[in-house]
Amino acid sequence: MSRVRVGAAASADDPPAVEHQPALCTVPGKPIALCAAISDDGNVATARLYFRRAGEDYYAFVNMAFTGVSYCGTLPAPREKTKAVEYYVQAVDDGGRA
Numbered sequence: 001m002s003r004v005r006v007g008a009a010a011s012a013d014d015p016p017a018v019e020h021q022p023a024l025c026t027v028p029g030k031p032i033a034l035c036a037a038i039s040d041d042g043n044v045a046t047a048r049l050y051f052r053r054a055g056e057d058y059y060a061f062v063n064m065a066f067t068g069v070s071y072c073g074t075l076p077a078p079r080e081k082t083k084a085v086e087y088y089v090q091a092v093d094d095g096g097r098a
Helices: none
Strands: 017-019 032-039 044-053 060-063 071-075 085-093
Touching (some): 032 044, 060 071, 071 085
Antiparallel strands (some): 017 032
């Protein structure tokens, strides 16, 4: 999982920095669009949104696409009885650091 660096200069050994505002709520039957600002001293090789229904054992993921400003992805619409969705953003740079 990527961590957020605040006020520190990036070095070549640092993983990508991820800045993201959490989704405030979800609506059953509506996909969840999420974006994050991801930066690195090199190139971001992949960015993914990992998600699961709260309490489940395993995460699924969707790839995020660079929009020119940030990386965005859309989670599938939660089912009617889903109480909460847990998710995180993972970015990997061209050096394999996450």
